[in-house]
Amino acid sequence: MADGVGDIELFRAIVEAGGISSGALAMGSSPPAISRRLSALEARLGVRLAERSARRFRLTDEGTLYYEHGLRILAGVRDAEAEVSARGATARGLLKVGAPMEFGRRRIAPLLAEFAARHPGLEAHLALSDAGLEVGQDALDVALRFDRPDDPAVIARKIATVRRIVCAAPSYLAARGTPETPADLLHHECLRLARRHRLHDRWRFRTPGGVEEIKVGGHLASGSGDVIHAWALEGRGLSLEAAWDVTEDLKTGRLVECLADYWCDSVDLFATFPPGHPTPPRIRLFVDFIAAASLG
Numbered sequence: 001m002a003d004g005v006g007d008i009e010l011f012r013a014i015v016e017a018g019g020i021s022s023g024a025l026a027m028g029s030s031p032p033a034i035s036r037r038l039s040a041l042e043a044r045l046g047v048r049l050a051e052r053s054a055r056r057f058r059l060t061d062e063g064t065l066y067y068e069h070g071l072r073i074l075a076g077v078r079d080a081e082a083e084v085s086a087r088g089a090t091a092r093g094l095l096k097v098g099a100p101m102e103f104g105r106r107r108i109a110p111l112l113a114e115f116a117a118r119h120p121g122l123e124a125h126l127a128l129s130d131a132g133l134e135v136g137q138d139a140l141d142v143a144l145r146f147d148r149p150d151d152p153a154v155i156a157r158k159i160a161t162v163r164r165i166v167c168a169a170p171s172y173l174a175a176r177g178t179p180e181t182p183a184d185l186l187h188h189e190c191l192r193l194a195r196r197h198r199l200h201d202r203w204r205f206r207t208p209g210g211v212e213e214i215k216v217g218g219h220l221a222s223g224s225g226d227v228i229h230a231w232a233l234e235g236r237g238l239s240l241e242a243a244w245d246v247t248e249d250l251k252t253g254r255l256v257e258c259l260a261d262y263w264c265d266s267v268d269l270f271a272t273f274p275p276g277h278p279t280p281p282r283i284r285l286f287v288d289f290i291a292a293a294s295l296g
Contacts, residue, residue: 005077007041008070011049014038015067019057079276091282092121098133099126099144102225102245108144108290115289122282130224132195135272141283143272144290146242155279156270159291162242164264166203167255171235179238179258182207182214189237190216191228203240205262212262242267 014023014034024034042049049063059067095116099108109126116124127133133143135154143149148156166179172189179185182205193200199221204213218237222228225245232239233254249255271287273279 005073007037007044008066008073010034010037011041011063011067012070012074014050014057015059015063020052079278090121091115091119091285093280093282094123094125094141095282095286096125096127096139096141097144097286098135098138098140098142099128100146100225101128101130102229103242104128104144105226107244111290111293112286115286119282119285130195130226135274141273141280142286145270145272146267148270149272153275154272155275156272157287157291158268159271159287160269160294161266162244162269163266164240164242165246165260166238166240166258166264167232167246167250168238168258169233169235169254170256172232172237173256173258175235178256182212182259182262185214185216185238188216188218189220190218191231191237191239192216192218192221193223193225193228193240194221195223204265205259206264207262240264 010023010027013027014020017023017026020034020038021031024031027034038049045062045066047062048060049066050060051058097108097112098104104126105128112124112126116122127138127140132145133140134149134151135141135143136151144159166185176188179188182203185203190201190203201216201221202213203216204211206212216238220231220236222231228239229241229245231237232241233249238258246255250257271290273283273287278284
């Protein structure tokens with residue numbers, strides 16, 4: 001009896017690789033073996049699926065129809081497998097997670113390692129970048145980010161909320177003085193984040209008169225949170241940080257909180273992942289795991 005799903009997977013691999021030789025390489029087989037299997041498939045179907053030569057591989061109309069229907073069938077098989085697997089409590093396969101650089105290194109990396117240890121059938125990859133990782137564009141299962149995704153099709157689940165604080169090294173405050181009100185920031189060096197061609201130079205504060213927005217300035221800006229943090233520790237200026245990034249620095253006195261009476265904006269952490277029903281267990285279980293980790 002012919003393996004219908006196997007034939008569809010074979011044909012998809014050949015088409016997406018662009019030909020028999022490339023398809024064979026992708027499947028870890030030889031071109032003659034793949035060519036024989038394709039010819040057998042065509043003989044079974046009674047149609048020519050592709051016009052092929054040493055330099056050319058082009059789908060026939062029947063081949064295009066078979067490929068398009070095949071993709072839907074394979075998606076249905078994956079959904080069925082995921083739904084059955086979702087009834088269990090084990091994460092398996094490859095889990096690709098993305099996160100901002102400093103936060104990912106300090107908070108997510110240990111959690112991902114612990115999660116992987118709890119699920120021996122899982123292989124976990126962690127990508128770190130301050131450029132703003134996207135689930136689809138960066139081929140991730142889960143992207144952790146501090147703002148909602150632009151793509152409305154992506155699922156976003158709020159994981160935690162943390163306050164942001166203004167802080168500086170004692171050496172900076174000794175040289176330049178400590179700001180007493182948000183307006184004092186206009187006379188200070190402020191270390192600003194620059195991401196996606198946007199300079200984050202408007203810091204918001206809660207005052208007795210309502211929310212006040214200050215357009216801060218300074219000589220230094222970076223797209224890396226790690227760099228901003230390092231500059232702050234060196235006494236280069238005031239930085240606006242999520243509390244979880246500077247907890248140890250505040251405890252040890254390497255950094256000092258400023259403007260504590262003026263509650264700054266909070267920042268929300270979202271876990272974003274591709275749509276689909278049901279959500280694969282490796283994604284669902286990991287998002288539940290970090291949501292329970294009290295990151296805020």
